[in-house]
Amino acid sequence: FLENLEISSLIEILKKESSKDIAYILSSLSVDYAKNFFNEFTDNTDEIINVLLSDFKISKEDAEALQKKLFEKYKKFLSEESMRTDGKTALINFVNNLPLENSKKLYDKIEEVNSEIGKELRNKIFMFDDLTELDDNDIVLIINNLEHNSLISFMKSVKYEIREKFFRNMSERVASMFREDLEILNELSEEEKAITIDNVFNAIREILKYK
Incomplete structure (x- = not known):
C-alpha cells in the first residue's frame, strides 16, 4: 500500500x-x-x-x-x-465563481497568506486579465458559445486590447457585422459595464470549464 x-x-x-x-x-x-x-x-x-x-x-x-x-x-x-486537497479545491472554486472584484481580492489574499500555494493554484484559476493570454482556439470557442447580444455588450464594455483579440478571431464578414452592432449599441454606464463584464465573464468561465 x-x-x-x-x-x-x-x-x-x-x-x-x-x-x-x-x-x-x-x-x-x-x-x-x-x-x-x-x-x-x-x-x-x-x-x-x-x-x-x-x-x-x-x-x-x-x-x-x-x-x-x-x-x-x-x-x-x-x-x-x-x-488539504479539498481545501485547495474549495479555494479554487471560490475564486472561479465569485464576481470579478471579489475574486481578485480573494486570490490576492491567498497570495498574501501563502505565496507558494497561490502560485500552485494560479493555473487552475481564471482571472479577467487572463483573457488577453488566451489562445485563438479558446477565443473562437467563446465566440461560438456566447449569445450574440451578450458578446456585443461585453465587447462594448471591455478595453480595446480585449475587443481586438475577439475581432482577430472572426471572419471578415462576422467582424464587420459585430462592428456595426457595436456602433448601434448605446454607450453603457460604468455600472452597466461592470454588470455586463461580470455576467459574461462568468459564462466564459463555464465555457472554458473553470467552474
Whole structure:
C-alpha cells in the first residue's frame, strides 16, 4: 500500500522510524520505487545502507507490528492529505465563481497568506486579465458559445486590447457585422459595464470549464 504514495509523502510517514525499520520497508518495495525513494531521502541514508548491507533480520511479530503502525499512519496521512486537497479545491472554486472584484481580492489574499500555494493554484484559476493570454482556439470557442447580444455588450464594455483579440478571431464578414452592432449599441454606464463584464465573464468561465 505504501507505493500508492508519492515519494515525498512516504518520506513524511517514515520520518521518525528507525533505520532498521526503514531498511526493512525498502527491502519490501519494488526496486524502482526504492530507487526513487533514495534519490529524494536525505536523512540517515548511511545508517540505512549499513543495515541493508548487514545480515539484518526482523521477527514476524515486529514486522506485523510495523506494518500495522505504518498502515495507521498511511490512513491518517491520506485523510489529512485529502483535507488539504479539498481545501485547495474549495479555494479554487471560490475564486472561479465569485464576481470579478471579489475574486481578485480573494486570490490576492491567498497570495498574501501563502505565496507558494497561490502560485500552485494560479493555473487552475481564471482571472479577467487572463483573457488577453488566451489562445485563438479558446477565443473562437467563446465566440461560438456566447449569445450574440451578450458578446456585443461585453465587447462594448471591455478595453480595446480585449475587443481586438475577439475581432482577430472572426471572419471578415462576422467582424464587420459585430462592428456595426457595436456602433448601434448605446454607450453603457460604468455600472452597466461592470454588470455586463461580470455576467459574461462568468459564462466564459463555464465555457472554458473553470467552474
